[in-house]
Amino acid sequence: PCFGFEGKMAANSLQIEETLKRIQQQKGVEGYIISDEVGNVLRTTFSDESEKDLVTKLSSELPALAERASSAVRDLDPTNMMRFVRVQTRKKELMISKDQGFVLMVVQGTVSPE
Amino acid sequence: SVFDICGGSCRLLSRQKGGQRTLLWAEGAGCGAMSTEIEETVKKLSSFKGVKGLFVINQDGIPIRYTFEPELVTHYAALVHQLVHQSRSIVRDLDATDDLVTLRVRSKNHELIIAPEKEYIMCVIHMPDVTYD
Numbered sequence: 589p590c591f592g593f594e595g596k597m598a599a600n601s602l603q604i605e606e607t608l609k610r611i612q613q614q615k616g617v618e619g620y621i622i623s624d625e626v627g628n629v630l631r632t633t634f635s636d637e638s639e640k641d642l643v644t645k646l647s648s649e650l651p652a653l654a655e656r657a658s659s660a661v662r663d664l665d666p667t668n669m670m671r672f673v674r675v676q677t678r679k680k681e682l683m684i685s686k687d688q689g690f691v692l693m694v695v696q697g698t699v700s701p702e
Numbered sequence: 703s704v705f706d707i708c709g710g711s712c713r714l715l716s717r718q719k720g721g722q723r724t725l726l727w728a729e730g731a732g733c734g735a736m737s738t739e740i741e742e743t744v745k746k747l748s749s750f751k752g753v754k755g756l757f758v759i760n761q762d763g764i765p766i767r768y769t770f771e772p773e774l775v776t777h778y779a780a781l782v783h784q785l786v787h788q789s790r791s792i793v794r795d796l797d798a799t800d801d802l803v804t805l806r807v808r809s810k811n812h813e814l815i816i817a818p819e820k821e822y823i824m825c826v827i828h829m830p831d832v833t834y835d
Contacts, residue, residue: 674805
């Protein structure tokens with residue numbers, strides 16, 4: 589299936605599929621969204637009509653948060669680089685990772701209290 | 703939580719100004735026993751292997767307790783304050799009944815563990831032993 593990844597990623601598409609499958613199968617994972625830097629959704633597991641609002645909200649707000657965290661890290665130390673951001677709420681955990689112009693957002697239900 | 707200890711039962715430790723209550727324990731005022739407990743918590747956290755530093759900021763983003771150089775803390779504080787503000791509003795926007803518990807920013811060199819409370823935000827700079835790629 590064509591999912592719009594850039595040519596440089598195409599060679600690893602099998603690896604990507606396996607990684608995404610592994611993420612989706614992790615305990616508690618409700619789904620993920622892959623978008624570009626501005627939040628245009630490229631791919632998501634939230635396909636239900638009822639989840640459309642959630643996807644729109646997440647894809648419009650989380651990339652901006654990841655960008656802010658990323659620039660904060662660089663601001664503090666130009667040699668450092670952000671890997672991911674984890675937002676832990678009472679009910680959920682949102683994991684956001686940014687790389688090569690793509691943003692991966694994973695939604696996980698609360699697993700265990702810390 | 704560290705801050706619940708000083709939740710307002712001890713007047714010596716807080717100042718009421720307008721509608722805002724400000725905790726003054728950073729100045730070493732008031733109840734010695736309470737300050738000790740906070741100091742102990744800070745000391746205990748700082749003693750963990752891999753904790754590069756930690757700081758606490760108030761609602762305005764001012765650092766009120768810290769374990770490394772003030773100039774660097776101020777820099778961290780400003781950025782962390784903005785991040786918490788943005789994350790919190792995203793969480794509330796997604797679900798008005800939910801709230802931000804922890805924010806973690808994992809970077810190549812370290813991890814910032816940010817814990818906002820009612821009136822304060824604590825941030826720990828953690829250097830994990832294992833490096834991922």
